[in-house]
Amino acid sequence: MELRRRRLVLAGYGAVGRALTALLAQAHDELAQRYGLAFDVTAVATRRSGLLVTPDGVGPDMLAAIPQGRDTSRTPGLAQTTVSPDLAQAAAPPDLAQAAAPPGPTRAAASHGGTWPDLRSFLADPAAPYDVLVEITTQSPADGEPAATHLRAALGSGHDVVTANKGPIAWHEADLRRIAATTGARLRYEAALMDCLPAHPIRESIVPVGRVVAFAGIVNATTNGILSAMAVGRGAAEALAEAQRSGQAEADPRNDIEGHDAALKSTVLANLLLDPPELLTPASVDRRGLDTMPEGWPAEAAARGARVRLVARGESRGEGPTRTVHVRVAPEELPADDSLAAVGGTAMALRIESEYGGKLQLTLLAGPVQSTAYAILMDLVALERGAGR
Numbered sequence: 001m002e003l004r005r006r007r008l009v010l011a012g013y014g015a016v017g018r019a020l021t022a023l024l025a026q027a028h029d030e031l032a033q034r035y036g037l038a039f040d041v042t043a044v045a046t047r048r049s050g051l052l053v054t055p056d057g058v059g060p061d062m063l064a065a066i067p068q069g070r071d072t073s074r075t076p077g078l079a080q081t082t083v084s085p086d087l088a089q090a091a092a093p094p095d096l097a098q099a100a101a102p103p104g105p106t107r108a109a110a111s112h113g114g115t116w117p118d119l120r121s122f123l124a125d126p127a128a129p130y131d132v133l134v135e136i137t138t139q140s141p142a143d144g145e146p147a148a149t150h151l152r153a154a155l156g157s158g159h160d161v162v163t164a165n166k167g168p169i170a171w172h173e174a175d176l177r178r179i180a181a182t183t184g185a186r187l188r189y190e191a192a193l194m195d196c197l198p199a200h201p202i203r204e205s206i207v208p209v210g211r212v213v214a215f216a217g218i219v220n221a222t223t224n225g226i227l228s229a230m231a232v233g234r235g236a237a238e239a240l241a242e243a244q245r246s247g248q249a250e251a252d253p254r255n256d257i258e259g260h261d262a263a264l265k266s267t268v269l270a271n272l273l274l275d276p277p278e279l280l281t282p283a284s285v286d287r288r289g290l291d292t293m294p295e296g297w298p299a300e301a302a303a304r305g306a307r308v309r310l311v312a313r314g315e316s317r318g319e320g321p322t323r324t325v326h327v328r329v330a331p332e333e334l335p336a337d338d339s340l341a342a343v344g345g346t347a348m349a350l351r352i353e354s355e356y357g358g359k360l361q362l363t364l365l366a367g368p369v370q371s372t373a374y375a376i377l378m379d380l381v382a383l384e385r386g387a388g389r
């Protein structure tokens with residue numbers, strides 16, 4: 001059987017990128033047999049290595065040669081990320097723009113991109129050798145850059161996009177949709193929400209009639225792991241170190257601990273599930289992170305039979321022209337019989353309340369980085385099966 005070959009450019013090749021190329025190799029035969037599909041990585045860009053373009057396919061040796069491991073010069077050490085009042089000071093809001101500043105442009109000097117001096121110009125070229133941009137660069141909660149620039153360039157030149165990067169969607173979804181509508185390109189971002197826990201199908205198939213009126217979720221696995229460890233008297237720093245080793249924590253762990261990652265996801269979830277009169281941005285989220293909570297709270301709550309969780313809540317209030325949508329992220333003490341209290345460790349869960357269907361909860365029992373890669377693959381396959389968005 002002749003395979004339909006789809007060429008991928010990977011913008012970013014860190015923990016998620018490596019898990020994705022491993023998964024593509026593992027699923028190669030099944031993709032060919034079930035769907036007649038083959039995915040070839042024809043370009044990869046990272047900040048340190050620049051742009052590498054190989055129209056015949058970037059081989060495993062070339063991928064293996066790309067520097068691994070996070071650039072810790074931009075990542076605070078564990079001493080700074082212990083959940084304590086000190087953290088609140090160390091990561092006060094004025095530092096955010098600096099701490100979360102988008103990484104610099106791809107280094108043209110290291111580029112093997114031929115006619116393209118950098119990633120953006122490659123993505124913006126309608127004739128560049130790729131069909132789908134997989135955007136998996138470092139998260140920037142402050143403005144969604146440089147990913148938003150990458151997405152605009154690819155969608156604007158008519159290329160489909162799949163992303164695990166929530167920043168550009170949370171900040172710029174309306175604009176990205178407008179560009180995609182102009183060129184007919186498609187944009188999918190299941191992996192940006194809760195890994196492979198299916199959030200989009202809630203709107204598309206689980207609640208096809210009537211509104212979702214509220215959601216509550218544990219949307220950040222790293223902080224859930226930290227709170228679960230603290231509940232049994234373990235240190236927050238140890239749990240964070242585990243999440244960093246597994247590749248699950250954000251490159252800058254303050255994005256997890258201060259609730260930025262959860263705020264970005266809640267914004268996208270609210271826009272997806274609650275149909276706000278105008279699309280929200282993270283600026284409207286009432287956000288508090290673990291850095292604002294008393295250090296002994298998780299263990300004290302556990303002694304009372306309760307659990308502290310970082311809960312993301314979205315709610316639609318009112319009707320008609322006065323209807324509004326509110327989103328909040330904060331640590332909460334949940335009684336033992338709350339369905340989110342039972343979601344421990346690095347699990348994530350999303351509970352929705354719909355107009356006609358009552359309450360429903362989906363749980364991803366463990367969210368390793370492989371489940372993010374799997375969500376990307378779900379979207380890549382969906383594109384080939386003709387699903388839009």
Ligand SMILES: NC(=O)c1ccc[n+]([C@@H]2O[C@H](COP(=O)([O-])OP(=O)(O)OC[C@H]3O[C@@H](n4cnc5c(N)ncnc54)[C@H](OP(=O)(O)O)[C@@H]3O)[C@@H](O)[C@H]2O)c1
Pocket residue numbers: 011012013014015016017045046047048049067068069070071103104105106119135136137138139140146164165166191192195247248249250251368369372
């Ligand atoms: N890890 C997870 O479990 C998970 C789950 C869901 C969603 N996500 C999202 O997926 C994305 C990737 O996560 P990750 O864990 O793979 O991150 P990561 O390990 O820190 O890797 C990020 C990659 O992006 C590259 N990069 C940064 N700026 C760039 C630029 N301007 N141009 C080209 N490449 C650039 C980095 O290059 P250098 O290595 O040279 O710095 C690195 O290869 C993030 O947006 C994250 O929020 C991650």
